[in-house]
Amino acid sequence: MIQNEMSRRRLLGLGVGLGAAATLTLAGCGGGSSTKGSTAAGNGGKEYTGPKVDLKLWNGFTGGDGDIFKKLVEQFNSEHQNIAISVITYEWQDYYSKLPGAVSSGNGPDIAVMHMDQLATFAARGVITELDDVAKTLQLSEGDFAPTVWKGGLYHDKRYGIPLDMHxxxxxxxxxxxxxxxxxxxxxxxxxxxxxxxxxxxxxxxxxxxxxxxxxxxxxxxxxxxxxxxxxxxxxxxxxxxxxxxxxxxxxxxxxxxxxxxxxxxxxxxxxxxxxxxxxxxxxxxxxxxxxxxxxxxxxxxxxxxxxxxxxxxxxxxxxNSHNFTIVKQRSADNNKVSGAKVFINWLSEHSLDWAKGGQIPARKEVREGAEFKALPEISALAPELEYAAFPPASxxxxxxxxxxxxxxxxxxxxxxxxxxxxxxxxxxxxxxxxxxxxxxxx
Missing domain, CATH: 3.40.190.10 (Periplasmic binding protein-like II)
Structure with a gap:
């Protein structure tokens, strides 16, 4: 295998350990006082009927899974004329190092894919925002996911991540x-x-x-x-x-x-x-x-x-480990963008069967139990591990x-x-x- 690909694979699941350099610069990120779009046409992720919004999405999918991810984003864009997602991809190590400074300077993304074991650090420093309303509006609960994955999105009893998968x-x-x-x-x-x-x-x-x-x-x-x-x-x-x-x-x-x-x-x-x-x-x-x-x-x-x-x-x-979707706090919050981001997060969670083909176990229970996922023999063979997966604590x-x-x-x-x-x-x-x-x- 090409060495660059081996390095990428070593970093793929490495949520823990990658954010160490970033933690020193997190203080003061996010949380501006001004707000735009205060009457946003959104309802916690079910739909968005407001003016067109352009959203930046950061991720670390640099291999074959990245190609699948980008195709899913393209499909979403084609189905949502008032939401345009642009994908920015970094190696995971660079990603976690760049994110705090980018948010602090007002140049961060609107949506960020984040490993489960990074959520607590970025939540504690105010980089990402709470998503309890998304879970409530979409009627998502622990029963829709494996308990270990669902609980991993919590920090101080508040939800900061909507789980996409488990690897x-x-x-x-x-x-x-x-x-x-x-x-x-x-x-x-x-x-x-x-x-x-x-x-x-x-x-x-x-x-x-x-x-x-x-x-x-x-x-x-x-x-x-x-x-x-x-x-x-x-x-x-x-x-x-x-x-x-x-x-x-x-x-x-x-x-x-x-x-x-x-x-x-x-x-x-x-x-x-x-x-x-x-x-x-x-x-x-x-x-x-x-x-x-x-x-x-x-x-x-x-x-x-x-x-x-x-x-x-x-x-x-x-x-x-698990990939979660998060919404990044902005110096100047735009409620329309936040509403559009929630729609995207819900949409991709519902399309996690397509994501599974990139080598991930879908977080959503109904997708894992479906015939189409079971028709992916190698990947579905590891699905039973979801019930006893050992995740790091939210700290x-x-x-x-x-x-x-x-x-x-x-x-x-x-x-x-x-x-x-x-x-x-x-x-x-x-x-x-x-x-x-x-x-x-x-x-």
């Missing part, structure tokens, strides 16, 4: 490599015992079947999933203290490190080498994001499958803390520290960061 970690397997080792290529391991047994058979055939990456993409996300599978959490209920050095967390981390020690994985796996090894037949299993499905479909001759993550711990869990400034979490795993995976020591050291640093966040953002 989880999935379990990819190379059927040809499995078959050569005497394994059933159509029955991927689903439990800890099955997983260990499969790796043992692969090792006998000369294959290190599960390459453990020390990097966030994808080893850190795998550890994130396993920590929750073992019943652990990253933070306490108030997000005041880090807890990713608990006994369950250490056990999950140790299991992954043991994969290396027992020879099921090579040591010092390079960035993306685990995924490239799956494609080239050098390993059998890879825990990676749903966004890899469309890339694998382009790999001629590759026999592969995808399934929900195996349950290694005591319960099912999977790392996941502002969490990006830097999550980087500390992933760095702690990196030290353990590279053998620089024992799992216990690496996680203890990470928690000590994370607690200081959480304390700084309380001072910066308030409780």
């Amino acid at each position: 989880p970690l999935g379990f990819y397997y190379n059927k040809a490599v499995m078959q050569k080792a005497g394994l059933d290529p159509n029955k991927p391991p689903a439990t800890k015992d099955e997983y260990t047994a499969a790796l043992t058979e692969l090792k006998k055939s000369g294959v290190q079947g599960f390459w453990v990456s020390p990097f966030q993409f994808t080893g850190g996300m795998t550890f994130y999933s396993l920590l929750h599978q073992w019943g652990g959490t990253l933070f306490d209920g108030e997000v005041a203290k880090a807890t990713f050095n608990s006994d369950p967390a250490v056990e999950a981390c140790t299991w992954l490190v043991d994969m290396i020690k027992q020879g099921f994985s090579p040591a010092n796996v390079g960035q993306d080498a685990d995924y490239l090894a799956l494609k080239s037949g050098k390993n059998a299993f890879n825990w990676n994001g749903i966004w890899q499905i469309n890339d694998l479909k382009k790999s001629a001759g590759l026999e592969w499958g995808v399934a929900p993550l195996p349950q290694i711990g005591s319960q099912k869990a999977a790392w996941a 502002p400034g969490l990006g830097e803390v999550m980087v500390t979490f992933y760095n702690a795993f990196n030290e353990a995976a590279l053998g620089k520290k024992s799992p216990k020591q690496a996680l203890d050291d990470g928690v000590a640093k994370a607690n200081k960061q959480l304390e700084d966040n309380r001072k910066k953002y308030g409780s």
Whole structure:
């Protein structure tokens, strides 16, 4: 794969961690006092009958999903003569860095696509506006979505995001490599015992079947999933203290490190080498994001499958993130633009089946349960993970803390520290960061 595309894919799900540089410049953004269009012809997203409005929409969809997104916007524009959406696309990392300054200077977008775990930070700094009226008018409720995704759009019991999708970690397997080792290529391991047994058979055939990456993409996300599978959490209920050095967390981390020690994985796996090894037949299993499905479909001759993550711990869990639509506060609010933006958000949410083809699980329940979505076999195979997806809590400034979490795993995976020591050291640093966040953002 071209390196630029690999970099984009690594950033696709990376809501947490990307906004760290932006948080320092967020104060004072948005919230002007003057208002235009105070008698806007809108009703919370059902329709807009006012004068034509031109809206800017920022997003980070730079790959094939971006093409699908732009086509959907073009369709919306053709169906709404009084609303014109122009799409501005950045790499996610640049996007989150540019947004605060653009809003502060009055040059920000009207609509912004935002990862779920960024909502709290941007809401706390007044960059995005509340959307409770949209949910109420459109009669949207938790029952229309998966509870985890719906609740992720809340901050201080107010809604700031309307969920569009969910993108989880999935379990990819190379059927040809499995078959050569005497394994059933159509029955991927689903439990800890099955997983260990499969790796043992692969090792006998000369294959290190599960390459453990020390990097966030994808080893850190795998550890994130396993920590929750073992019943652990990253933070306490108030997000005041880090807890990713608990006994369950250490056990999950140790299991992954043991994969290396027992020879099921090579040591010092390079960035993306685990995924490239799956494609080239050098390993059998890879825990990676749903966004890899469309890339694998382009790999001629590759026999592969995808399934929900195996349950290694005591319960099912999977790392996941979600794209949400937000409306950006302006220095001079224009109620007509806000009304038009709400219509667009509702429209695209209703058309999330088309968006699913870009490699996303629709947030709307009725779309997920429809025959057309189920006819997308690879993507719909990961839909069950929505019910037990592990999302980060809604806490502002969490990006830097999550980087500390992933760095702690990196030290353990590279053998620089024992799992216990690496996680203890990470928690000590994370607690200081959480304390700084309380001072910066308030409780």
